Amino acid sequence: MADAAQPVRRPERPLRRATIKDVADAAGVSRSTASRALNGRGYVGLGIRERVQAAAETLGYVPDDMARHLKERVSRSVGVLVSDLRTPFYADVAAGISTGARRRGLAMVLGDGSGSAVDEVETARRFVALRVAGVILTPVSAQVTTFLARQRVPVVEVDRHFGGGSCDVVVVAGAAAAGEAAEHLLGLGHRRIALLVDLAGWSADQDREAGFRQACATAGVPVDDSLVVRCGPGVAAARDRALELLRGPGAPTAVLTTAAWLAEGVWRAATDLRLRIPDELSLVTFDDAPWMSLVTPAVTAVEQDGVRLGEIALERLLGRIEAPAEPPQTVALTARTHHRGSTAAPPGARAVAGGRRSVNAVSHMGAHAGQTGV
Amino acid sequence: MADAAQPVRRPERPLRRATIKDVADAAGVSRSTASRALNGRGYVGLGIRERVQAAAETLGYVPDDMARHLKERVSRSVGVLVSDLRTPFYADVAAGISTGARRRGLAMVLGDGSGSAVDEVETARRFVALRVAGVILTPVSAQVTTFLARQRVPVVEVDRHFGGGSCDVVVVAGAAAAGEAAEHLLGLGHRRIALLVDLAGWSADQDREAGFRQACATAGVPVDDSLVVRCGPGVAAARDRALELLRGPGAPTAVLTTAAWLAEGVWRAATDLRLRIPDELSLVTFDDAPWMSLVTPAVTAVEQDGVRLGEIALERLLGRIEAPAEPPQTVALTARTHHRGSTAAPPGARAVAGGRRSVNAVSHMGAHAGQTGV
DNA sequence: CTGAAAGCGCTTACAG
DNA sequence: CTGAAAGCGCTTACAG
Numbered sequence: 004m005a006d007a008a009q010p011v012r013r014p015e016r017p018l019r020r021a022t023i024k025d026v027a028d029a030a031g032v033s034r035s036t037a038s039r040a041l042n043g044r045g046y047v048g049l050g051i052r053e054r055v056q057a058a059a060e061t062l063g064y065v066p067d068d069m070a071r072h073l074k075e076r077v078s079r080s081v082g083v084l085v086s087d088l089r090t091p092f093y094a095d096v097a098a099g100i101s102t103g104a105r106r107r108g109l110a111m112v113l114g115d116g117s118g119s120a121v122d123e124v125e126t127a128r129r130f131v132a133l134r135v136a137g138v139i140l141t142p143v144s145a146q147v148t149t150f151l152a153r154q155r156v157p158v159v160e161v162d163r164h165f166g167g168g169s170c171d172v173v174v175v176a177g178a179a180a181a182g183e184a185a186e187h188l189l190g191l192g193h194r195r196i197a198l199l200v201d202l203a204g205w206s207a208d209q210d211r212e213a214g215f216r217q218a219c220a221t222a223g224v225p226v227d228d229s230l231v232v233r234c235g236p237g238v239a240a241a242r243d244r245a246l247e248l249l250r251g252p253g254a255p256t257a258v259l260t261t262a263a264w265l266a267e268g269v270w271r272a273a274t275d276l277r278l279r280i281p282d283e284l285s286l287v288t289f290d291d292a293p294w295m296s297l298v299t300p301a302v303t304a305v306e307q308d309g310v311r312l313g314e315i316a317l318e319r320l321l322g323r324i325e326a327p328a329e330p331p332q333t334v335a336l337t338a339r340t341h342h343r344g345s346t347a348a349p350p351g352a353r354a355v356a357g358g359r360r361s362v363n364a365v366s367h368m369g370a371h372a373g374q375t376g377v
Numbered sequence: 378m379a380d381a382a383q384p385v386r387r388p389e390r391p392l393r394r395a396t397i398k399d400v401a402d403a404a405g406v407s408r409s410t411a412s413r414a415l416n417g418r419g420y421v422g423l424g425i426r427e428r429v430q431a432a433a434e435t436l437g438y439v440p441d442d443m444a445r446h447l448k449e450r451v452s453r454s455v456g457v458l459v460s461d462l463r464t465p466f467y468a469d470v471a472a473g474i475s476t477g478a479r480r481r482g483l484a485m486v487l488g489d490g491s492g493s494a495v496d497e498v499e500t501a502r503r504f505v506a507l508r509v510a511g512v513i514l515t516p517v518s519a520q521v522t523t524f525l526a527r528q529r530v531p532v533v534e535v536d537r538h539f540g541g542g543s544c545d546v547v548v549v550a551g552a553a554a555a556g557e558a559a560e561h562l563l564g565l566g567h568r569r570i571a572l573l574v575d576l577a578g579w580s581a582d583q584d585r586e587a588g589f590r591q592a593c594a595t596a597g598v599p600v601d602d603s604l605v606v607r608c609g610p611g612v613a614a615a616r617d618r619a620l621e622l623l624r625g626p627g628a629p630t631a632v633l634t635t636a637a638w639l640a641e642g643v644w645r646a647a648t649d650l651r652l653r654i655p656d657e658l659s660l661v662t663f664d665d666a667p668w669m670s671l672v673t674p675a676v677t678a679v680e681q682d683g684v685r686l687g688e689i690a691l692e693r694l695l696g697r698i699e700a701p702a703e704p705p706q707t708v709a710l711t712a713r714t715h716h717r718g719s720t721a722a723p724p725g726a727r728a729v730a731g732g733r734r735s736v737n738a739v740s741h742m743g744a745h746a747g748q749t750g751v
Numbered sequence: 752c753t754g755a756a757a758g759c760g761c762t763t764a765c766a767g
Numbered sequence: 768c769t770g771a772a773a774g775c776g777c778t779t780a781c782a783g
Contacts, residue, residue, distance in 0.1 A: 022760055033770045038762055046768050063527055068506040069443040070760035073775045094468035101462060101489045110503050113487040115475045129484050132442040153437055294668030297644060396776055407754040412778055420752050444776035447759045
């Protein structure tokens, strides 16, 4: 009996999280009024707003987005799916999206791929279950984009594309940058230039290869297909392939790589072979990484601004959400090249150049010399 | 009239996403039965399950997690808040959490701090609004943890701690590693060893400083406080401070840094000053980065396995969610040091060592020589 | 074994 | 200006 008479002790911090009903009760109003007072829509009596806000504050009330979303049918989150967060480029993309999302009060749900297409779709399914407003991804196959399209979820593909023009795409203008890199090397007098691309065969690498070949064709220099090598994944694999390449009889005098890890493989291989850069081997790469400006000589690199790519992708996604019916857009960012010390005329250029060109002539022609050969 | 007689054309892909009611209707059962058939709980008639699943498949049905969560009162997502995704260490932590989360079917909601405590709390509030099951963070202040604790959200602090033992913590055993690094340098004969730490003053850096001082004390070598320098944020700031330090009259013969970007600053400063490493300056750092094994000489570094840290943090969080009342735990990972070429005896060691020690004696004593001085 | 009903937390017409 | 009611999509006792 005594027990029954005791008032139930309300724990100071209830295990149950405060709901709008708690806030309404504390403020002495209805749930409707509390809701209106809190989110500022609709009329609310003088002084009521303050009272409700104070109650919310006291109770540490944080509205449940799930419930709100359920009612309002809108989402305040975006899904992001990148290949591998441990790769700085992808981390930068995620960082760019994150910054924009924070500014707009959006939550970012992030998944990183295991590389498998099936896992990607599984992650995308979680995004759909979470009812994200849209998805930004660096696709490893067409499957995710197709799945998401079927679910009517707006999609933006970053860095490479699989959708075949069926969704928005944000990339780096790789063909142009690869062309300029090739022209630079051709201008220095290189005739045997190797191109190392990711075995995965992303569209980004296809673009760059096309730009490379175009520049060579324009300069009238035939491309030796044995010098276009696909390798990966991972630095170790790249190093092995580079070792084969550089040690062979028809070794190139210059290498262009399409990713930082490919350049790292070449760098390590060159170190292994005691090949001096740039005297014996010139190196240019896509994807500027911190180490490239720390080593000696520093490596000439095409910067791909992942952060900017992410920011733009988010803008595109938001634009798409606003206007779902508009035709898909492809945004191509111009890449910036950091010219550093890893390129020079090929060894024995004076002799090899023969009737074509003297070393001095070459050096006067500058980065775009290759084009004068048209 | 004719119009009214026309059957309404159902769009092939309705704009409205399929709900469980659509699935139930298509399968000719009630919503309750459809729900049971789909999630495997409760009885369901023979053949019914298959029929419902087929209907779900056809309609591309993906259950709404928000609604499910609202009803079940459970969350299938975790919040992660790191300082800056562009810093490889934090990206690694996020990657480790992501991998574990994917395996467990959890979504990861990721925010990266703007560095400001206020923004951090704002992001944490979004996590609470999303009703995440728990939060893992690299805190910049005690505020977030306090806020989250008040909201009864389980928290794990990674890399550093502010909670004062009020929440779970997963860190690298920094004091021990710093002590070993100091012993290594002392063993080589260095007496003027600088310590560069992050100006931010994280607990991680405090630990390392303590380990460093302890090792020096044990070896009977007084620490010159002007050699303990706090700098940041950013490589440029670190480089400037390193320049001052290395150019001064009482310049150190060795430097220990607590982060990759600090080491980068020192490396650049040394390059600026044409200081030869390791002959004129020894360098040891925390936070192994790719460039450290690419430069010449390669840099001796204490590896902090961010990925592993993330994996363990997630495990701890899940453990905490299971057992909310258990006392908080601190997990300290032993750090692994990669000994490379950036350390050597100090310049003029033979002369300077004087009555104390000969260079040869030192080199025979190995990495732990410092301790023999006790 | 199945389905009608209740309810998770919220917001929004709508009636007063 | 306010509050009762409906309803977002889902699941789970519970009655049949």
